[in-house]
Amino acid sequence: MASRGVLGIFILSALPILWLELRRGIPGLEEEENEKRQKFVRKQQQEAQGEKASRYVENVLKPRQEMKLKKLQERFYQMMGETWKLSSGRKLGGDEDLVLDNASHTSSETPGREAARRRNLCEPLRTVPPPAAPQPQEEVPDLPEEPSATAEEVVTVALRCPSGSVLRRRFLKSCSAQVLLDWMVRVGYHTSLYGLSTSFPRKSLEVVGGWSLEDAGISTDTMLNVEEKEQSN
Structure with a gap:
């Protein structure tokens, strides 16, 4: 009985050594594991570099190109006399509507007088201002007729x-x-x-x-x- 217990302990202690010997006996096992780890590390590095490049394009290159394009457009419109294209504009008649609304809220007159006041406020709007003189724009030059490919000179x-x-x-x-x-x-x-x-x-x-x-x-x-x-x- 005691000999069996000693034999069991010997076998258990020999198992790690047996496992190491088996691993050494399988060709390329450690090399395969190392290669997998290296591939995993390279993949993480590539993903980090790609994310860094994307942030650089989005945060640096793209705003820089948009700013440069905006400056070119501003110079072009200023040169062509079309600076009004750079403004967002405003709704026509907005101020007049505001004046009419204030008058209706604050007026204590009769409905007839209030209607007359509205007509008087709208009178200047009926006068059509004379058209502004168009700004001269640079004409696009004409090109000579394109000669044929077989012509001389x-x-x-x-x-x-x-x-x-x-x-x-x-x-x-x-x-x-x-x-x-x-x-x-x-x-x-x-x-x-x-x-x-x-x-x-x-x-x-x-x-x-x-x-x-x-x-x-x-x-x-x-x-x-x-x-x-x-x-x-």
Whole structure:
């Protein structure tokens, strides 16, 4: 009986050693567990980086872009004489309705006199003010007719806009270089806010009165960038 108890104790004490030996005998078990832990840690790091990038875009980049766009719109409306588009406006007739309501509440006169008072208050509203003189707006320049691709002395000019779009058009080399600026204005980029520059080498395109496209260096197919001018304080 005692020998059986000793045997049981020996077996129990030998179980941990037996388990370790079995684990050592299974190839790649520890490596698989380590790899799982590493994958879990990498996944947590990637999720943390993605959340951090999303917060940066939402809290920093997006407000910065909205503020920049708002400033450009304000300068554009001021230049075009349409600053009224920047105001929220107010309801027409609001003040007159308020005056009429106050008069009705505070008046102690008879209904006939009150009606006459209302008619007198409304009299100035019947006079139609003369129409204000329209503010002159800058006309959108016309472009010369686009020549065919098979015509002689023809170059293709591409405009890379800040929005990312690329516009292409054909011109004669003898055409005035001013047509490039007219084209830029026509697609929505005013010369007071934007300018043109060559892609390589990168430099501002000079347009002098009387110059042709060939005089300005546009003798072959060319890509031009529409870039925002630096605003001086």
